Amino acid sequence: MKKILVGLKRVVDFNVRVRVRPDGSGVDTDGVKMSINPFDEIALEEALRIKERGEATEIVAVSIGSSEAQQQLRTGLAMGADRAILVETDGPLDQLSVAGIFLALVNKEKPDLVLLGKQAIDNDNNQTGQMLAALWDRPQATFASKLVLNGSSATVTREVDAGLEVIEVDLPAVVTTDLRLNEPRYVKLPDIMKAKKKPLEHIKVAELDVAVSQELKDLSYEPPPQRSKGVIVEDVAALVSALKAKGLA
Amino acid sequence: MSKVLVIAEHDGSSLNPSTAKCVACASELPDAEVHVAIFSDHGEEVAAQAAQLESVNKVLQIDRAENKHPLAAILAPQVVALAGKYSHLFGPSTTFGKDLMARIAALLKVNQLSDIMSVEGANRFKRPVYAGNAILTVETPPDKPVVATVRTASYQAAESGNNAPVENIEIAAELPRHTRFLELKTGKSDRPDLQTATTVVSGGRALGGSENFDIIYKLADVLGAAVGASRAAVDAGYVPNEMQVGQTGKIIAPDLYIAVGISGAIQHLTGIKDAGTIVAINKDEDAPIFEVADIGLVGDLFKLVPELTEALAT
Ligand SMILES: Cc1cc2nc3c(=O)[nH]c(=O)nc-3n(C[C@H](O)[C@H](O)[C@H](O)COP(=O)(O)OP(=O)(O)OC[C@H]3O[C@@H](n4cnc5c(N)ncnc54)[C@H](O)[C@@H]3O)c2cc1C
Ligand SMILES: Nc1ncnc2c1ncn2[C@@H]1O[C@H](COP(=O)(O)O)[C@@H](O)[C@H]1O
Numbered sequence: 066m067k068k069i070l071v072g073l074k075r076v077v078d079f080n081v082r083v084r085v086r087p088d089g090s091g092v093d094t095d096g097v098k099m100s101i102n103p104f105d106e107i108a109l110e111e112a113l114r115i116k117e118r119g120e121a122t123e124i125v126a127v128s129i130g131s132s133e134a135q136q137q138l139r140t141g142l143a144m145g146a147d148r149a150i151l152v153e154t155d156g157p158l159d160q161l162s163v164a165g166i167f168l169a170l171v172n173k174e175k176p177d178l179v180l181l182g183k184q185a186i187d188n189d190n191n192q193t194g195q196m197l198a199a200l201w202d203r204p205q206a207t208f209a210s211k212l213v214l215n216g217s218s219a220t221v222t223r224e225v226d227a228g229l230e231v232i233e234v235d236l237p238a239v240v241t242t243d244l245r246l247n248e249p250r251y252v253k254l255p256d257i258m259k260a261k262k263k264p265l266e267h268i269k270v271a272e273l274d275v276a277v278s279q280e281l282k283d284l285s286y287e288p289p290p291q292r293s294k295g296v297i298v299e300d301v302a303a304l305v306s307a308l309k310a311k312g313l314a
Numbered sequence: 315m316s317k318v319l320v321i322a323e324h325d326g327s328s329l330n331p332s333t334a335k336c337v338a339c340a341s342e343l344p345d346a347e348v349h350v351a352i353f354s355d356h357g358e359e360v361a362a363q364a365a366q367l368e369s370v371n372k373v374l375q376i377d378r379a380e381n382k383h384p385l386a387a388i389l390a391p392q393v394v395a396l397a398g399k400y401s402h403l404f405g406p407s408t409t410f411g412k413d414l415m416a417r418i419a420a421l422l423k424v425n426q427l428s429d430i431m432s433v434e435g436a437n438r439f440k441r442p443v444y445a446g447n448a449i450l451t452v453e454t455p456p457d458k459p460v461v462a463t464v465r466t467a468s469y470q471a472a473e474s475g476n477n478a479p480v481e482n483i484e485i486a487a488e489l490p491r492h493t494r495f496l497e498l499k500t501g502k503s504d505r506p507d508l509q510t511a512t513t514v515v516s517g518g519r520a521l522g523g524s525e526n527f528d529i530i531y532k533l534a535d536v537l538g539a540a541v542g543a544s545r546a547a548v549d550a551g552y553v554p555n556e557m558q559v560g561q562t563g564k565i566i567a568p569d570l571y572i573a574v575g576i577s578g579a580i581q582h583l584t585g586i587k588d589a590g591t592i593v594a595i596n597k598d599e600d601a602p603i604f605e606v607a608d609i610g611l612v613g614d615l616f617k618l619v620p621e622l623t624e625a626l627a628t
Contacts, residue, residue, distance in 0.1 A: 082580060083444045092448050160416075161425045184562070188443050190428050195386065195416035204387055204493040207413045210555065220496070224555045225409040226509070226564065227325070228500035232385065235492040244562055245549060281425050282453040289442065289449050289587065295608035297599070301621040304593065307609050311591055313513075313570045314537070314626055 066214060066236065068123045069112040070176040072167070073141045074102040075134040076187040089285040101137045104182025106144075107242040110249040111212060112180050113145045120214050123147050125174060129166050130154060135265065142260035143252045149265045152273070160188075162277035164196035169273040171201055176237060178219070183208050183241040194241035204234035210245045316343035316436050318402040319374075320350045321393060322364055323410045326382070329363040331510045332406030334471035339464040340404050341369035341472065342433040349374055351396065353389050355382040358480075366474040373480040383495035384410055390417040391487040397422060400459060401436070407463040407565070408509075419461035427452060427462040441465070445561045446584040466509065467567040467588045501554045508557065511540035514568045514589075516559055519546035520575025520596075520615060527552050529616070530574060533623045542566070544576045560585035575615045578603025595619065 077083055078098040086093055101109075112124045126141040128134040129152040138149035152166050171179065184191040198205035206212075210229065211222035214236075223230045224243045234240075270277055298304050308314035318340040323330040333350065340348045350364040351374045361375040374396070380388050393414075397403060403418060405411030407429045419426035432440040437454045442465070454460045508514060515537065517530040527547075534541045542559040543552065559566060561581040567588035574595045576582060583606055586592060594607035595615050604610045611618060 077444070079581070083447045085448045092444060159425045161420060161423070164420060186445065186561070188428075189445065189561070190426075191412045192416035192419070192426050192428065195413060196420035196426075198387070199390065199417045199420035202490075204490075205413070205417065206493075207386075208409055223409075225498075226556060227498060228554065228556045230498045231496040233494045233496055238492075244545065245555065280455050280458075281427065284438070284451040284453055286443075286448045286450050289446055292587070292592070292606045292608075294605055295592075295610065297604070297610040297612060301611070301618060301625050304609060304611050304622065305625045308570070308591075308593070313591060 066121050066177040068125065068174060068176040069115065069121050070171065070174055070179045071105070071109045071112050071124060071126050071141070071146065072181040072193070073105045073109065073126050073128045073137050074182070074185050075099050075128060075130055075137045076102045076185055079103055079186055085286045085288045089287060091286055099133070099136070101140055102182050102185050104184060104242050104244070106249040107244065107246050108180035108182055109141055109144055109146060110247045111242060113250075114247065115214065121178070125150060125176070127152070127167070127170060129158070129163055138265055139260055140252060142263040142265070143256040144250060145256075148263055150268060151265060152268050152270060154270050154277070157279055158277050159280050160190050160192045161196060161280070162275070164193050164200055165275045165277065166270065166273060167193065167197045168200045169275045171197070178237060179239045181239065181241050183243055194239045198239040201239070204238040205241070206232055206234050206238060207241045208243045209240050210243050212240060212246065315345045315347065316402055317400045318343060318346055318348045318404060319396060319400040320348060321389070321403070321405040321411070321414065322350050322352045322360065323384070323406055323408060324352065324354065324360040326354060327359055329360050330406070330408070331471050331507070332408050332411070332466045333364065334367050335466040335469040336404045336406050336464045337367050337369055337472040338469040339430055339433060340402065343402060344436050347371050351376060351393065353378075353381040353384070353392060355379050361480045365478040365480050366476050367472045368474070368476050369472055370476055370478040373478055374483050375480055376483050376485055378485070380489050384414070385493050385495055386414040386417045387493040388489050389414055390421055391489060392485045393418050394421045395485045395487045396483075397459060402460045402462070405463050407465050411463045415461055415463050422459060422461065424458045424461055425454070427454060427460065429465040430462050431465045431468040445580050446587055447580065465565065467565045501556065505534065506538065506540040508540040508542050508559070509564055509566060512568055513537045513539035513570045514542050514559075514566060515539045515572045515574065516542035516544065516576060517547055517552070517574050518544040518576030519550060521547060521552055524552045529619045529623070533572070533619055536623055536626045544582050573603055573607070574619060576603055577601050578606065
């Protein structure tokens with residue numbers, strides 16, 4: 066196997082508790098910490114391990130979005146990706162368009178494996194990998210917690226609701242990562258310096274031959290209904306009577 | 315009129331309760347006609363169960379040897395072959411539905427809507443984003459089919475009592491061979507199912523080991539409860555992955571949820587927002603779980619949980 070394409074989406078850091086803007090136009094992202102989507106870090110880590118085992122030769126990190134996503138790509142390069150591609154868009158795109166952009170890059174780069182996160186923790190869509198696989202007419206192995214490459218195919222263990230499902234897919238294929246696939250490495254300072262010299266290519270969406278749209282209209286955002294803080298009981302006896310009072314015990 | 319096709323989730327012999335929840339959501343669409351599709355190698359048994367669900371107008375049974383295991387790459391082209399007649403294609407927001415519906419959407423060249431939590435109109439829906447910290451109202455294009463997953467925790471299962479007709483359908487679609495099922499490893503237990511149980515007891519990192527999870531199982535036994543866990547407990551190997559509750563695990567809505575030794579990270583809370591009553595047992599009175607708990611008990615779980623089990627048993 067030669068090339069692995071990895072998606073790195075820039076998202077609000079998982080530790081940030083986001084707030085809906087008072088006018089309902091979106092969530093507040095001003096001055097909020099942004100990071101690589103956690104599942105994408107796992108995807109990149111997996112790619113690095115595959116390369117370190119000698120089963121791949123090149124890792125290309127891809128981000129689609131504003132020019133600020135360069136930061137996340139630089140982090141990806143510091144982790145060990147060989148080069149990066151930023152597809153610059155003006156404004157938000159729907160997920161089918163994002164998958165279409167990935168397809169255009171796949172046709173250009175001809176990777177043997179595409180590793181994406183199972184879900185971006187901002188829109189919580191959980192779609193891109195499946196959509197890319199469909200458009201590309203190739204296999205998908207979503208929610209991977211184990212990935213074994215055997216030449217022209219891969220054996221993937223998937224975290225499904227019933228437990229663990231093992232499937233075999235022919236390559237090239239799209240694999241999306243779950244949390245237990247691996248633990249991503251930390252970036253070391255010298256690697257950040259070295260990463261500055263690695264190639265980061267900028268492409269404008271218009272340069273790719275893909276139709277993009279925003280078909281799903283986001284009408285308004287609202288905060289979720291809040292659960293109110295309850296009572297603290299003194300002891301087990303008080304807990305049991307509180308449960309009994311609610312008819313729960 | 316809305317014509318809805320619900321893609322059933324099942325294990326070959328029983329219909330997964332997520333399907334009845336999708337049907338409930340589908341029936342909220344204006345003037346809805348609801349069909350349920352059963353893809354299986356021998357679908358009679360499951361089709362008969364689907365036919366009993368209220369609001370179902372017809373069950374489509376598509377038997378094919380390749381449908382023995384639910385692989386998205388195999389099922390999607392078959393669903394696409396049926397899609398022309400429908401305004402809406404729904405599946406559950408389970409791992410089955412998430413894997414499948416996005417593949418179907420892309421084959422149809424439409425977007426997919428994830429996690430419908432309420433139907434506001436034939437093309438208008440609410441869904442959670444940012445781990446449930448914001449609720450988004452979305453409008454889909456009126457001239458294209460709506461392909462969506464239904465957030466099962468937001469719906470009560472459709473009742474049984476119906477007797478809808480079952481139609482056997484043959485689909486000639488050519489199916490890919492690039493994806494092969496090898497094995498499903500499931501920790502099948504006699505306990506209530508986590509996603510449908512009315513009471514759930516979950517343990518966190520504080521349990522410190524898989525043997526210690528025994529006290530959680532014992533409490534669950536006296537309550538007739540299902541057992542869940544935080545990600546930290548699953549990552550540490552105390553319990554298997556299918557027990558994880560939260561943003562990336564199962565989203566559940568039991569009447570009673572008891573969180574034991576769980577701090578209450580946003581990603582965990584996402585999974586329990588719709589619970590009726592939340593009880594938290596934690597030794598740290600400042601743990602965020604107490605911000606959402608209806609009843610909190612501060613102290614050492616290794617002392618309190620056995621005490622609670624004992625008190626409830628008598
Ligand atoms: C992308 C992403 C997705 C995630 N998805 C999920 C998810 O789906 N589900 C999920 O749960 N997490 C998820 N997480 C992880 C989440 O952020 C937390 O790390 C995790 O929930 C913590 O688990 P915990 O509460 O068991 O552990 P901790 O946070 O370590 O909490 C342990 C708690 O136990 C208490 N305790 C310790 N000893 C005792 C004792 N003897 N008696 C009583 N109390 C005691 C402590 O006070 C503490 O509050 C996700 C994280 C990321 C980044
Ligand atoms: N704009 C983007 N840039 C890079 N990767 C993306 C982008 N959007 C989605 N992805 C990839 O697709 C995965 C799933 O995203 P989603 O379908 O939005 O939940 C993410 O974890 C990324 O790996």
